[in-house]
Amino acid sequence: MSHTNAVPSPETARTPEEFVRxxxxxxxxxxLTYRELEIRAQRHGLHLARSxxxxVLGRGALPRAGFVHAYVAACGLxxxxWLGARQxxxxxxxxxxADIPAVPAVPAQLPCDLADFTGREAHLTAIGEGLTGASGTTHGVVPVVAVxxxxxxxxxxxAVHAAxxxxxRFTDGRLFVDLRGASSAPAGPREVLVRFLRALGLPGPIAVPDAVEELGALYRTLSAHRDLLVVLDNAASERQIRPLLPGVGGPAVLVTSRHRLTSMGPSRSVELGPLSPDQGVAMLARIAGxxxxxxxxxxxxxxxxLCGRCPLALRIAGARLACRRQWPLDRLADLLRDDRRRLDELAIGDLAVRERLEQEYAALPQxxxxxxxxxxxxxxxxxxxxxxxxxxxxxxxxxxxxLEALVDASLLTAVPGEGTGATTTYRMPDLVRLYARERAGAEEAAAQCRSPAAQRPVS
Ligand SMILES: Nc1ncnc2c1ncn2[C@@H]1O[C@H](COP(=O)(O)OP(=O)(O)O)[C@@H](O)[C@H]1O
Ligand SMILES: [Mg+2]
Structure with missing residues (x-):
């Protein structure tokens, strides 16, 4: 060992961060390397895993006494x-x-953006205008854009791409949470508020109050007048979102949901439909070549x-082609042309169209x-x-x-009739219809078997 510098002394440390430094x-x-430290600790009969x-050295939290003992001994002191200073x-x-390391003042919680994000130019403009107040939100009111x-x-x-x-524009930070609205266990207000408060710099569990109302008030205080973007992904309902809205302008909120959040009165609603045929082909080209x-x-x-211009289905089709470079595109097209197989074919890894439809179906009232x-x-x-x-x-x-209940759940689209007194026409996207047919085959047949009197032809 060539000890060129003075031996560090633990006496000068005042905080966990200084101690770790x-x-x-x-x-x-x-x-000494981590590996050498591990071996030297073993010689003292102590345990000091490299990982x-x-x-521990990469964090700012105060290490356990056992670690300090083994580490300092392995360093030869x-x-x-050191244990006294730690105490x-x-x-x-x-x-x-304050023994929890301070969080960065500017939260940056957005998941990573898609490298091959395609199209949606008009939607991105609408979201940008809605969130930045360019579309005329009253001063002081928090803009809410619902997709x-x-x-x-x-x-x-x-939402992630737009954010x-x-x-x-939102230099004070970007908060993001998946509200798990499509699952059987949607995120509750306490869970999300505690996460947000920590991200906004509230230290440690000790300072977090019990009552959800108080958490909400604290959140509104900490978010007020800050240029903060709050992304609430996958919301189940207005009720789930309301406690998570900041109280006064500065912040803006971007919500996504399978439902049209009509009663909340968002500043702007963006309804997202399939890609255009050209955008669909462009997306396929970026994934498959x-x-x-x-x-x-x-x-x-x-x-x-055949993918109904649906990005999820196209992502799956593209990924299947990308891992079969030798396949002509027409081979996959052929597989998809068969109505009975199409949903089976639209699956790869952890992505499957049928699974997403199953979740939506399960969430519907009886x-x-x-x-x-x-x-x-x-x-x-x-x-x-x-x-x-x-x-x-x-x-x-x-x-x-x-039918409107299914429109609200985004499983049907309503096309208003033209002229006075004309009635609405409803349209079910092809992939959704294939799944509805599967469900009908499985459940309606069973129901009719149970109750023969209920049998009646459907025209
Ligand atoms: N504009 C887009 N460009 C490229 N890929 C997209 C685009 N939109 C969605 N995707 C892909 O489609 C799939 C489903 O998108 P996602 O955003 O999860 O849908 P949702 O949130 O509506 O359920 C993802 O795998 C994503 O990569
Ligand atoms: Mg989603």
Whole structure:
């Protein structure tokens, strides 16, 4: 060992961060690698895993006494003065409640952006205008932009892309949370508020109050007048979002949900539908290779159509082609042309169209599930309200109410009729219809077996 520098002394450390900094200096002084430290600790009969040393020295938290003992001994010094200093700092930290390292003042919680994000130019402009107040939000009111659309249409990708693009506008930070609205365990307000408060610099668990109202008030205080963007992804309902809204202008909120959040009165609603055919082909080209798409333009257009221009389905189709470079595009198109196999083919790794549809279906109320299944028995994708009344065996008004529940869940689209008194036509996207047909096959047949009297032809 060539000890060129003075031996670091633990006496000067006042905070956990300073203490860890001195431990780092001690290693530099000892000129030992993590591996050598581990071996030297073993010689003293002590345990000092390399990974633990790297982790402890990389954080600002006060290490355990056992670690300090083994580490200092391995460096060739007497541990006692270091253990004494550690004890002194631990006692001081407890009284201050500050033994958790300070979080950065500017939270940057957005997940990473897609390298191959495609299209959506108009939506990005609308979101930007809505969040920055360019669309005329009253001064002091928090702008809320809500993006809705069915599973896999690209809501999260769009929100994340838009939020990254606005980094320079929201210089006080970007908060992000997945509210798990489509799951059976959506995030509650306490869980999210505590996370947000920590990210905004509230130290440690000691200072966090119990009551959700108080947490909310603290959150509104800390977020007030800050240029902060709050992204609430995958919201189940307005009720879930309300406690997470800042109270006064400065911050802005971007929400995504499968539902249209009408009662909340967002400053701006952005309804996300399928990509345009050209954007679909462009997305496929970026994932599977521009040369392959250029060589088989018709097959590429067919794949985009058979995927319903849905980004999730296209991501899966593209990924399947990308890992089979030798496949002609038409081979995949052929597999997708078979209605009975299409949902099976649209799966790779942890992505599967059917699985997303299953989640949406499971989240529907019982009556809406039955309406959904009955629509799956139809051959045509479009259904005028009058025909829906016959199918559902109820008056037109009630049929429309039932179908609107599926529109709100983004499983149907409503096309208003033209002219006065014209009725609405409802359209079910092809992939959704294939799944509805599967459900009808599995559940309606079973229901009819159980109750033969209920059998009646559906026209
Ligand atoms: N504009 C886009 N460009 C490229 N890929 C996209 C785009 N939008 C969505 N995707 C891809 O589609 C899939 C589903 O998108 P996601 O944002 O998770 O949908 P949602 O949040 O609506 O369920 C993701 O794998 C994503 O990579
Ligand atoms: Mg999502």
């Amino acid at each position: 001195l431990l780092r200096r001690l290693r530099a002084w000892s000129e 633990t040393t790297a982790a 007497t541990p006692e003065p 002194r700092i631990a006692a001081a930290s407890e009284t201050r409640g 809705s659309g069915r599973a896999g249409v690209g809501k999260t990708s769009l 990254h693009a606005l980094t320079e 521009a040369d392959r798409v250029a060589a088989e333009r018709q097959a590429a257009a067919d794949i985009v159509r 009556e809406a599930r039955r309406t959904f299944r009955l629509l799956g028995l139809l051959e045509a994708p479009c259904l005028p309200a009058g025909a829906a009344a016959a199918l559902l065996d109820c008056p037109v008004g009630l049929a429309e109410t039932r």
